[in-house]
Amino acid sequence: MSVENYINQYCSYIHEWDAVYEEYAKSVGLSYTGLIILYEIYEIENCTQKKLCEYCFIPKQTVNAVVTSFYKNGWIMLEEMPQDRRNKTIHLTEKGRKDTEEILEKVKENENKAMEQLSESERETLMSLTKKYVTCFKDVMLKG
Numbered sequence: 001m002s003v004e005n006y007i008n009q010y011c012s013y014i015h016e017w018d019a020v021y022e023e024y025a026k027s028v029g030l031s032y033t034g035l036i037i038l039y040e041i042y043e044i045e046n047c048t049q050k051k052l053c054e055y056c057f058i059p060k061q062t063v064n065a066v067v068t069s070f071y072k073n074g075w076i077m078l079e080e081m082p083q084d085r086r087n088k089t090i091h092l093t094e095k096g097r098k099d100t101e102e103i104l105e106k107v108k109e110n111e112n113k114a115m116e117q118l119s120e121s122e123r124e125t126l127m128s129l130t131k132k133y134v135t136c137f138k139d140v141m142l143k144g
Contacts, residue, residue: 010133018032021035021036021107024107030103031066033056033062034066034069034070035103036056037052037056037058037063037066037067038070038100038103039107040055040056041070041076041092041100042092042097042101042104046089047089047091048089049063049067049088049090050087052067067090073096074093074095074096075093075095075096075099076090076091076092076093076096077090078090078091079091
């Protein structure tokens with residue numbers, strides 16, 4: 001198989017993986033981006049829109065639109081940061097935490113089930129080779 005075929009196949013797997021998240025997101029009334037942002041808000045302590053942009057690789061305008069919709073939905077509250085009143089931390093409300101836990105429970109449970117189907121050696125190989133490929137791609141892409 002040619003290098004180009006390997007790249008196409010690898011990218012196809014990544015797209016298929018993303019499509020599973022997207023399909024699930026739609027089933028719970030979210031966009032793919034909304035699901036990713038919700039996941040990060042749940043995980044990041046003192047989360048800000050800037051952190052979401054950095055961690056999720058999502059443009060500021062998109063993050064702002066999703067955060068605004070979560071705010072209108074009653075899922076989050078925004079709190080001014082004492083050291084910089086222009087920025088706000090994002091916190092889940094009680095309703096937001098309950099709904100988020102219900103949504104993410106299935107994701108986390110099934111991510112774990114899928115990973116558990118791989119042996120320890122396969123997991124280590126997957127992590128090692130994915131990291132190596134991403135590092136190599138980043139190096140050549142940014143040099144170019």
